Amino acid sequence: MILIAKKLIALDLDGTTLNDKPEISEMTKQAIKAAQQDGYIVSIVTGRPNRISENFYDDLSLNTPMINFNGNLGILPHNRWELEYQYTIEKDIVMDLLEQSKQLGINLLAVEGRNMFLANHGAKSNLGFFPSVIKSDEILNQHTLTDNPISITVELQPDAKQAFIDYTETKFGDAVDVAPWGGPHPIVEVTTKGIKKSTGLKVLADYFGVSQKDIYAFGDEANDLSMISYAGHGIAMKNAIPSIKDIATDVTDYTNDQNGVAKYLRDHMDIAVGL
Known part of the structure; x- marks a missing residue:
């Protein structure tokens, strides 16, 4: 045989x-x-x-x-x-980035899990991966984020991408990887290290x-x-x-x-x- x-x-x-x-x-x-x-x-x-x-x-x-x-x-x-x-990220990292979103030039901050989607607001219409309108219980804050997410995705002001990467790697680099998306948008994804x-x-x-x-x-x-x-x-x-x-x-x-x-x-x- x-x-x-x-x-x-x-x-x-x-x-x-x-x-x-x-x-x-x-x-x-x-x-x-x-x-x-x-x-x-x-x-x-x-x-x-x-x-x-x-x-x-x-x-x-x-x-x-x-x-x-x-x-x-x-x-x-x-x-x-x-x-x-699944590999997840500590919620404290999400909250830190959310709190620093203005200083870091973050336009959109979204977190996801298998059955989770939360964001600070709806996405612009040209970002097809994310909904442009979100429900009240999908707005990202310390009350709605009850579980550790799998992924953090941020859309940044064009000149803020490298500063965001540097900040996240310096502060949380022992726990996460930070990777820019391909394509025209200044989008960066944060996931579990390694x-x-x-x-x-x-x-x-x-x-x-x-x-x-x-x-x-x-x-x-x-x-x-x-x-x-x-x-x-x-x-x-x-x-x-x-x-x-x-x-x-x-x-x-x-x-x-x-x-x-x-x-x-x-x-x-x-x-x-x-x-």
């Missing part, structure tokens, strides 16, 4: 699996379905919170665990999972019994670096930033807006795609 090694495909969402709208194209859906039929395990590993990624999980008809908040949350959407985990996408990817691989050499990870941005490095096959998108391409084992021939993941599965991994 020949045992066939299990193989895992780990998918970043924005700039990778999603096109620029952002949506999952029909070709990508077909490719992921075909990959699963061929025996690949497919999981989402994203920086997005679960509240704005479970819809894509459902679009792909997945039944595998999902990693959110850049490795800080691992869940099985719609079900219980014996390995479900936890990255590779943290969640290793949990998935161990859970499914997949060897590191049999992991295929697709990504495009700085938060994908640990995952691309960890995977035996770290695949950068054609539209990826240079530092991701530099460490990747391969680069897709097409961008995320050209069905890059689907075409890579078809052209380089012999997965049949209908379109």
Whole structure:
């Protein structure tokens, strides 16, 4: 009897699996379905919170665990999972940043958990990751913040980003990591120190019994670096930033807006795609 090694495909969402709208194209859906039929395990590993990624999980008809908040949350959407985990930040850090928000140039301060969203106010309309209108019980203060959050996200005045990073790293650097988002907005995320996408990817691989050499990870941005490095096959998108391409084992021939993941599965991994 020949045992066939299990193989895992780990998918970043924005700039990778999603096109620029952002949506999952029909070709990508077909490719992921075909990959699963061929025996690949497919999981989402994203920086997005679960509240704005479970819809894509459902679009792909997945039944595998999902990693959110850049490795800080691992869940099985719609079900219980014996390995479900989360890394959280002390509430005192949130309160300190909230109190110093004016001096630090913070426009928006939002905190999230698996079932938590609180912010100092609604977001501007061009920040699509956050609601523009929030309910009274979603306003961030010491009374509404009853649990430690998984993530702190701040949108800053353009010239305040580095000062915020310096302040947070100096005061709380032994407990948290501070990472700017990619893209045009001056947004910085604060999460538990040392936890990255590779943290969640290793949990998935161990859970499914997949060897590191049999992991295929697709990504495009700085938060994908640990995952691309960890995977035996770290695949950068054609539209990826240079530092991701530099460490990747391969680069897709097409961008995320050209069905890059689907075409890579078809052209380089012999997965049949209908379109």
